[in-house]
Amino acid sequence: xxxxxxxxxxxxxxxxxxxxxxxxxxxxxxxxxxxxxxxxxxxxxxxxxxxxxxxxxxxxxxxxxxxxxxxxxxxxxxxxxxxxxxxxxxxxxxxxxxxxxxxxxxxxxxxxxxxxxxxxxxxxxxxxxxxxxxxxxxxxxxxxxxxxxxxxxxxxxxxxxxxxxxxxxxxxxxxxxxxxxxxxxxxxxxxxxxxxxxxxxxxxxxxxxxxxxxxxxxxxxxxxxxxxxxxxxxxxxxxxxxxxxxxxxxxxxxxxxxxxxxxxxxxxxxxxxxxxxxxxxxxxxxxxxxxxxxxxxxxxxxxxxxxxxxxxxxxxxxxxxxxxxxxxxxxxxxxxxxxxxxxxxxxxxxxxxxxxxxxxxxxxxxxxxxxxxxxxxxxxxxxxxxxxxxxxxxxxxxxxxxxxxxxxxxxxxxxxxxxxxxxxxxxxxxxxxxxxxxxxxxxxxxxxxxxxxxxxxxxxx
Ligand SMILES: Cc1cc2nc3c(=O)[nH]c(=O)nc-3n(C[C@H](O)[C@H](O)[C@H](O)COP(=O)(O)OP(=O)(O)OC[C@H]3O[C@@H](n4cnc5c(N)ncnc54)[C@H](O)[C@@H]3O)c2cc1C
Numbered sequence: 001x002x003x004x005x006x007x008x009x010x011x012x013x014x015x016x017x018x019x020x021x022x023x024x025x026x027x028x029x030x031x032x033x034x035x036x037x038x039x040x041x042x043x044x045x046x047x048x049x050x051x052x053x054x055x056x057x058x059x060x061x062x063x064x065x066x067x068x069x070x071x072x073x074x075x076x077x078x079x080x081x082x083x084x085x086x087x088x089x090x091x092x093x094x095x096x097x098x099x100x101x102x103x104x105x106x107x108x109x110x111x112x113x114x115x116x117x118x119x120x121x122x123x124x125x126x127x128x129x130x131x132x133x134x135x136x137x138x139x140x141x142x143x144x145x146x147x148x149x150x151x152x153x154x155x156x157x158x159x160x161x162x163x164x165x166x167x168x169x170x171x172x173x174x175x176x177x178x179x180x181x182x183x184x185x186x187x188x189x190x191x192x193x194x195x196x197x198x199x200x201x202x203x204x205x206x207x208x209x210x211x212x213x214x215x216x217x218x219x220x221x222x223x224x225x226x227x228x229x230x231x232x233x234x235x236x237x238x239x240x241x242x243x244x245x246x247x248x249x250x251x252x253x254x255x256x257x258x259x260x261x262x263x264x265x266x267x268x269x270x271x272x273x274x275x276x277x278x279x280x281x282x283x284x285x286x287x288x289x290x291x292x293x294x295x296x297x298x299x300x301x302x303x304x305x306x307x308x309x310x311x312x313x314x315x316x317x318x319x320x321x322x323x324x325x326x327x328x329x330x331x332x333x334x335x336x337x338x339x340x341x342x343x344x345x346x347x348x349x350x351x352x353x354x355x356x357x358x359x360x361x362x363x364x365x366x367x368x369x370x371x372x373x374x375x376x377x378x379x380x381x382x383x384x385x386x387x388x389x390x391x392x393x394x395x396x397x398x399x400x401x402x403x404x405x406x407x408x409x410x411x412x413x414x415x416x417x418x419x420x421x422x423x424x425x426x427x428x429x430x431x432x433x434x435x436x437x438x439x440x441x442x443x444x445x446x447x448x449x450x451x452x453x454x455x456x457x458x459x460x461x
Pocket of ligand 1 (some may be wrong): 030032033066067068069070071072074075078079110131132133134137138139140141143144145146147148149150151198199200201203205206274326415416449452
């Protein structure tokens, strides 16, 4: 509980309208995309960096927990008040401060929605690389804090690869600017990247300088259907080693194909057991040649159908069907658990075989999607959180999946982060010394452990 006098002090900083304590408001902020209920004591919505700083000074003095939050779409349970305290959504700080088309960068406040930034830079023939499927709602601050990426991370990288500068408010309220506008920077420790993937535990991002990249002149998408997953995986390996870098390469299994069959008029032939969506972008002539080469590779690996989308409209039809998957799950299950493991791309066939075997072993309904070109696998478990027996099997499945991914040289997460979901697996990936270093950094920056406590950086599991 936060005392009335402290709430009054915070109201003096942000105004009465922006400090919420009504239980109805608390319910809105009790969940994120991981759907576990953690009701906060209060919610504070600052408009300016100075307000963030003032609130943090009070919180640090009183040892009140603060959980920064963007749109709350993360799938790992990392923007909820796991130990009580205040949620601090940064959504009112949603200004694009500058688009510098000459130096190809933008300075934005953390609450800017990813798709809004994309729209704003497009007239300059530029784009912001990170493209999480949630881009119509998720914020740049949330994207950076989770090192989010999307299909085109394969060619352009994730949020970390586009981050060059930050303004951060430390736990004690100090405001610090780190990084610069330059694309090259060899001065000192690389502090901005420390906050990327920190999941709101080290400081509150109040401004970000992000790199922008030229908007590609043209785009093709090849939709290749295979009779089995092995052939599709072989095609992925050959495309990756052919020297072509697709801007996206997503793989869907039969269960997911059946879910999107017919969406927006998209039809797949009988016997479709695996679908590869391969997007290439660049100069129109270059991508014509690359399309031909990829088509040949897919034919050589026994593709049973290949459709080439050339125009923006044709591309949109193909990708809209792929993006529709998220919406279709609610029709077939009560609870969806979206796992997120990464393996070296050469190990994709191995991890696929393992997931199929585990699906059988634990008798679970799992559709498999992968950002195949970068070995990032998303088994989508269609389940019911009320079914305790099934949830036990879901946990066993997840633990075996991550163990296998790590044994193949992979990582616990490609893009969704750790949060609550994978906190207990951290010691499977990291040596104790590495975990100790992470905790020491946390202690240095936030000695009272007020920023997003209960995270993967906490001592006790
Ligand atoms: C339908 C759907 C599709 C998705 N697809 C993808 C995908 O393709 N790729 C992908 O990577 N993710 C995906 N996600 C997960 C999620 O959208 C992303 O992780 C996104 O980056 C979260 O942004 P957010 O604004 O919702 O942040 P939140 O979920 O609110 O917060 C995420 C983390 O960032 C911290 N944080 C937020 N703002 C700040 C700040 N200003 N300063 C410090 N810390 C802060 C929070 O404390 C929390 O730890 C998807 C989610 C959904 C629901």
